[in-house]
Amino acid sequence: MTNRIYLDYAATTPVVPEVYKAMRPYFSEKYGNPGSLHSFGQEALAAVDRARETIAALIGARFDEVIFTSSATEANGLALRSVAKKLKAESHKVIVSAIEHKSVLEAAHELFPEVVELPVSHEGIVDIEALKGALHERTGLVSIMCVNNEIGVVEPIAEIARIIKEFKAVSDGPLFHTDASHAFQHLPCNVDELGVDMMTLCAHKIYGPKGVGALYVRGGVDRDLRRGTENVPNIVGFARAAELAAERRESEEKRLRKLLARFVEGVKRTYPKAEINGPAAEAANRAPHIVNIAFPGKKGEELLIKLDNAGVAVSTGAACRSRAVLPSYVLEALGHPRERARASVRISFGMTTTEAEIDEAVQRLADAL
Numbered sequence: 001m002t003n004r005i006y007l008d009y010a011a012t013t014p015v016v017p018e019v020y021k022a023m024r025p026y027f028s029e030k031y032g033n034p035g036s037l038h039s040f041g042q043e044a045l046a047a048v049d050r051a052r053e054t055i056a057a058l059i060g061a062r063f064d065e066v067i068f069t070s071s072a073t074e075a076n077g078l079a080l081r082s083v084a085k086k087l088k089a090e091s092h093k094v095i096v097s098a099i100e101h102k103s104v105l106e107a108a109h110e111l112f113p114e115v116v117e118l119p120v121s122h123e124g125i126v127d128i129e130a131l132k133g134a135l136h137e138r139t140g141l142v143s144i145m146c147v148n149n150e151i152g153v154v155e156p157i158a159e160i161a162r163i164i165k166e167f168k169a170v171s172d173g174p175l176f177h178t179d180a181s182h183a184f185q186h187l188p189c190n191v192d193e194l195g196v197d198m199m200t201l202c203a204h205k206i207y208g209p210k211g212v213g214a215l216y217v218r219g220g221v222d223r224d225l226r227r228g229t230e231n232v233p234n235i236v237g238f239a240r241a242a243e244l245a246a247e248r249r250e251s252e253e254k255r256l257r258k259l260l261a262r263f264v265e266g267v268k269r270t271y272p273k274a275e276i277n278g279p280a281a282e283a284a285n286r287a288p289h290i291v292n293i294a295f296p297g298k299k300g301e302e303l304l305i306k307l308d309n310a311g312v313a314v315s316t317g318a319a320c321r322s323r324a325v326l327p328s329y330v331l332e333a334l335g336h337p338r339e340r341a342r343a344s345v346r347i348s349f350g351m352t353t354t355e356a357e358i359d360e361a362v363q364r365l366a367d368a369l
Contacts, residue, residue, distance in 0.1 A: 002311040005357045005364075009350030010149055010182065010290050011315055015237065016207040016351070022240040023209065026233040034230050044232045051239035055214055058242050059199065060190040067221040068214050068235050072181040072202035073103040074226075075215040076143075079177045079198045080104065082217070082225055083141045084111040092140030094174075097126045097155070098333040101179055104143050112140070122334055123279045124153035131160065135167045139174040146183035146194075150330040150346055151278030152290030154187065161195025181205050181213075185245040186253055186287050191216055201242075207351060208241030209234045252351065256288035259349050259358055264291065266362035271295060271369050277331055277344055292331070294344040298369065303345055306368035312361050315346045 015023075026047060032040030034048050048068070056066045069075040080094070093114035096104055108115045116134045119127045126144055135142075142164060147154050157178050167173045180189045181202035191199055199216040203209055212234035215221070264281040267274050275294045279286035295303060300316045307314055316328070327341035349358075 003360075004311045004313070005361050006313045007347045007349060007353070007357075007361060008313045008315050009353075010205075010346060010348035012204045012210065013207045013350055014352070015209055016241070016244065018244060019208055019237045019240045023233040023237040026236055030232075034232060044230075047232055047236050048230050051235045054239040055201070055242050056216075058189075058246050059201075059216060060192050061216050061218075062220070064220045065216055065218060066214055067217065067223075067226055068212060068230060068238070069226060070211055070213065070231070072179065072200050072205075072213040073101075075200040075202075075213045076101065076103040076177075076179055077107045078215050078225055079200065079217075080107040080111055080141065080143065082222070083175055083177075087140040092138050093136065095131065095134050095139055095142045097144050099124055099148055099150070099330045100143065100145055101149060101181075104145070104179060108143070114138075118144075120333055123283070123285070124148055124151050124155075124330075124334055125285065126155055126160065128156070128159065128163065132163060132167075135164070135173070137171045137173075141177060142174050143177040143179070145179040145181075146187065146189070147180070147287045147290075148278070148330065149182050149290070150328060151292045151334070152182075152287040153278050154183070154285045154287060156285075157194045157196065165195065182287060182290070184242065186249060186256075186289065188249070191218065203234065203238035203241055206241045206245040209237045212238045214238070248351075253288055256349055256353075259353055259355065260288050260291055262355060263347065263349075263358050263362065264293075266359065267293060267365065270362060270366040273297070275340075277334060277336065277340075289350065290346065290348045292344055292346045294331075294336070294340045295369065296340070296343055298343050300343055300345045303368055307345075307364065310364040310368060312364050315348070316344065 030043050032044040034045035052066050053063050056063050094108045094112040095116045096108050098117040099120055118130045144155050146157050164176050175197040177198040178196050179200040185206045197218045201214040203212045273296045277292040327338045331341035
């Protein structure tokens with residue numbers, strides 16, 4: 001059987017051995033409920049607290065400013081719901097970008113009577129002037145993702161935070177939330193340097209387990225925001241994955257940029273009409289692990305199937321929506337026609353991706369085209 005090549009790391013990543021090793025005792029040896037008062041429970045609670053301390057330290061936050069969730073989607077929803085509840089959302093509006101993750105867009109439209117979707121440039125950068133014009137004393141929240149999950153563009157989060165801070169100096173201003181699910185493994189996510197009030201993190205995007213995320217809330221988290229028994233093994237795994245991601249961030253950034261350049265060069269050689277959606281491959285404002293490419297004259301879904309049959313896993317967009325045969329709203333927001341959106345696929349690299357796999361994937365892509 002042809003060796004399979006996984007190029008969908010933006011959808012999920014494998015749990016690395018170091019993370020699995022950290023998690024394993026909490027499945028069958030240290031299995032107490034962290035809500036219990038006896039020693040088994042207190043042992044589990046101590047593990048959760050250590051994990052919380054680890055993640056808080058990695059983002060420059062306090063212990064009490066981090067709450068664990070079941071996913072980034074839940075964390076995004078909690079962020080918006082907490083603001084809506086606090087501000088009585090019927091009298092406030094929320095500002096998001098047109099290319100936010102659906103979990104943010106859907107929660108925004110559900111919870112707030114007025115939602116401003118900021119336009120983006122051809123590369124996917126939020127229109128800063130539109131943001132300035134949209135800010136109002138009734139604006140309760142601005143939510144802009146740090147790295148887009150479909151095209152890999154890195155948004156100017158610190159600049160946006162400065163604009164919001166300047167607005168708040170003369171008027172009541174909004175809180176600022178960012179979804180950093182796809183940013184943490186490649187960019188320093190210090191909450192003070194970014195200037196955010198809330199931030200979402202996700203374990204399974206950084207070689208941790210599925211089923212756990214985190215929400216940072218400046219000033220401390222209301223523990224009533226989320227109830228239920230903590231998933232101790234997953235939380236422990238999340239913290240270990242975050243440690244490893246921070247340790248390997250610089251070296252992986254350099255390695256993945258080389259792989260990205262190698263892949264794009266191979267694609268252009270194979271199919272000269274191919275075009276990158278979002279920032280150029282060499283652009284500084286792109287994450288190194290995600291590239292979205294249009295193949296004019298082809299259909300993305302058909303190409304995905306051909307590649308899968310050839311043993312190469314890619315995607316046509318966000319994994320949460322990839323079963324729906326719809327053109328990407330993200331690509332349409334960039335100004336691309338529906339035909340181009342339908343002709344596009346997302347390729348994403350990871351820790352185990354090698355140069356040999358890149359070269360082989362390009363060859364199989366050539367055969368599929």
